[in-house]
Amino acid sequence: MFSLALKNIFFYKGRSLTTFLLTFVSVFLFIVYVAFMDGAHRSMLKNALDVYTGSLQIYHKEYREKGGYDYLIDDVSKPLGILARTKGLKAYASRLETYGIASSKKHSSAIMLTGVDFDKEAQLSELKKALKKGTYNSKGACVYMGETLAKRLHTDIGEKISFVGSAVDYSFVAELFDVCGIFKTGMYDFDSQSAFMNRRYFDSIFLSEGMATYIVAMADSLGENDKIAAHIADRLPPQLELYTWKTLMHSMVELMKMDSFFGYISMGLFFMVIFFVIMIYGFINVNARMKEFGVLRAIGVSDARVSALLFTEILLLTLAAMALAVPLGAYVAYYFQVHPIIIAGMSDMYKSYGVVSDRVPTLFDPVIIAWNSALVFGLNMLSILYPIRYVRSFTPVEEIHHV
Amino acid sequence: MIRLVNVNKYFYRGDPREVHALKDVNLSIQSGEFTVITGPSGCGKTTLLNAIGVLDNVSEGEIWLEDREIAHLPATQKTDIRLNSIGFVFQAYNLVPVLTVEENIGFIMRLQGYSDEAIRIRVREVASILQIDQKLDSLPNFLSGGQQQRVAVARAVASKPKIILADEPTANLDSKNSTALMEMMKELNRKEGITILFSSHDEYVMKNARRTILLNDGAVVSS
């Protein structure tokens, strides 16, 4: 049956070529499309996590619901000790956030001032890489602020700004700081509201030594993050709780899921049409060969063998198309992962959704490629079911006399 | 060897278009016979051959092949009988277009699971009898009608069936090819002892048959 199927493929060239080409296009398009879609998502997420969020954060219980200084982590040494003993973390650090009004000579703006360990942040986030002007690792009464915020306050390196807020004991804080560094991440909200200060000086002003709003950590591999998070969560004191990026970036994760949902719907439309055309060509082909099937069945070829013959034909055609499309699609996915596409005209849109860079790499993932190829393979196999049913709906005598 | 008992066949039964194609057919055909079924067009020759070859279901009656009733077997068992006990020769040759002459002749034996060597030997033997041994590598579309029909006969006999059913095998052939084909069939009947059952209204075929069954309007008039 195999050699008969092979001969049929070469004999009925029109059908074979159409099926081959359409399958090739489906598989190639699907692999590349999904690689781009997943790549854009991955890069969006990675940017967002790399810039500041990290892959997991530890809070005092109820901080995220109620907020305020009453729910700060009051002793960071214990959770930091747990993180120090955990394998698979790239870096970790504690942060303490406070809000207040910053003013230059003439202008004021609401800001989020965060006390950080600049050395640790250099490994953990993009803060150091985002430096535009001045110094990153400043000591003393120095702030490192977003470019848009600096513009808003009409301030620059070496100038002074005042900050009005409250210390963690709710006492009033009014201090003068020097602008020592200016950064730009490309994320508007972050650049227009955030300022950072070295932790030692911050603690002396806000009376927050040993305390933290949260502890942030970045896993070496995002794929391992859940496992690491579970390991840490098991060891945390009961008053603390851990959130992974999936919760922290819930909206973005949903946005990506929604985007994938529409992406798959669109691909589904292409597949539906292609599935129909492959089925129509398969159907036309069996119609033209009806006499042949009649003879085969008359001389003792069982229905199962006739079905197997048709299955073998579509199988060989599909495998041949996939043998070409999968490596090619995978190569494109891999190539653009290494050499990301630059969508200059789209940078505004991408920035607004958190893709700081306008370089959009594809995602080369052999498992996803295998799944996508398997889906097209399955659809092709399904497309022959109706033609088989059609052939089997006739008796051999009817087929022999088929016009 | 073959026995038909009160066989009736209706098309479109219960419909205004109803046709009573076979009417109470009772027949016995012995092993090794060379028989022709004849009669005017539309008298039921093909229907009768299809019924004997369990290609088509009968509406009523029984068909016995040796000591086994075959008309009411499940489809898979009928397929087995066609594969292992019956050879078919059709009016329009009906060869598999993508297979060479050699592959067409050996096709049934391949389905039966014979070894490549056994198939090769048998194909050459049959092809030699039917004088198509020079055409073994050709595709059917490159053969004349007479050659194609010989290939069809070779395909039917190669697997040594108990019976060959040939439906108007000479209808598409000229007289020279018809004569040649009949001679070869007779030879096969004699040499291989295969029971051969024709449907035909070709004078020459009828003259050469040892027994003639005359059908008219679906009923056996003489046998």
Added chain:
Amino acid sequence: MFKTVAHMAYQNAFLRKSRALLLVLMIGLSMAVMVGLEGLYDGMSQHMIEKTKRSDCGDISLFAPRYRTENSIVYHISNAGKKVALLQGMKGVRDAIWRIESEGLAQTARKSRPARVVGIDVADEEKFGRYSDFLQKGSLEFGKDGAFIGNVLADKLKLLLGSKVIFSMQDSSGQLQSVALRIKAIIHTTNIMLDDRAIYISRQKLNKLLSLPPKSATQIAVLAGDTEVKTLQQHIKKAFPKLDAKRFAALYPQLKQTQQLLDVFNEISFAIVMTVVFIGILGVMYVSVLDRIREFGILLGIGYAYRYIRLQVFLEALFLALAGFVLGSVLGLLFLVYLKYHGLDLSVFSSGMSMFGLDSTIHAVIKPGYFVSTFIAIVTASLLSIFLPLRKIKRLDPIEVIRSIG
């Protein structure tokens, strides 16, 4: 003769029922899904744009020079009421509105967030952008110390109806001002720039807090009527040469880009689907002609002109394609009507969608263009699909055909 040719074409088109059915189903189903998607994507972008225009910038927004770069109330529009009245009287303007806003810090007892306070007039907003549509909870009355708040900001600050919030900002003289406000309404515009950051108070009150003369505005938003927006922008620029008049696309480039991206995506999808549909029609027509090649040979032999055969084959392809088009139109329209009135409920992605500026239920729009463009594409595909089969017929020698039958 045309009637006879058309009759023959019709009979032949549907002679092979299974084959015709497969083709009609392919065209119909793919068209239905395609127009459904087009409607949904258009609905999505229109919805985002329309709500943004209603809740914020209109078709055109006017600002004082430097306001957009400096983002400071120092650069405000004075006598905004008068200017709005003038604009409302302008040809091509459906409505105009003025607002005042300032950046600052919103604080509760436990939480703080940078935010922006927007001074509005509820009656004017209602007239301009059906403001009451945006009300999620509470009532649209400011009272003495009332404020409305964007739903995302309310969630971040854990504010409920009746909760108190302090808003601190810098006034026009550079002094810090704070005001205590009580939440009267929670607003959901789906414009994330507002929902995430805005606290709304009465614009008279905000003018006072910012120590600005009454009717000072940071923005005047204009909704266009029938006039083309670009032309209207030029008229407005002429009438108010000292103000900076910007169109929606310049104010929300990312939304414009999203819309363009969706349009391009729709066009590419349409082209791919129609190409595959063309291949489907071509296959069916080619085989249909091959099946009847002898019949055509005989027809040519008995004097049936080639042009009639050409017409017949074209009509056959057209009948099949039109049957698919009719099925696709009916299914597509049903699908679109359902999506327009019931929408596609994607509340599983609700927070992601709000980040995108969308409601969790997407409503489709229905444009006749979907059907017209598909009709044109299908007729074109039918026309193109007959060239190859016709070439076969053209090469036929009637004598050969008749001889082969004999």
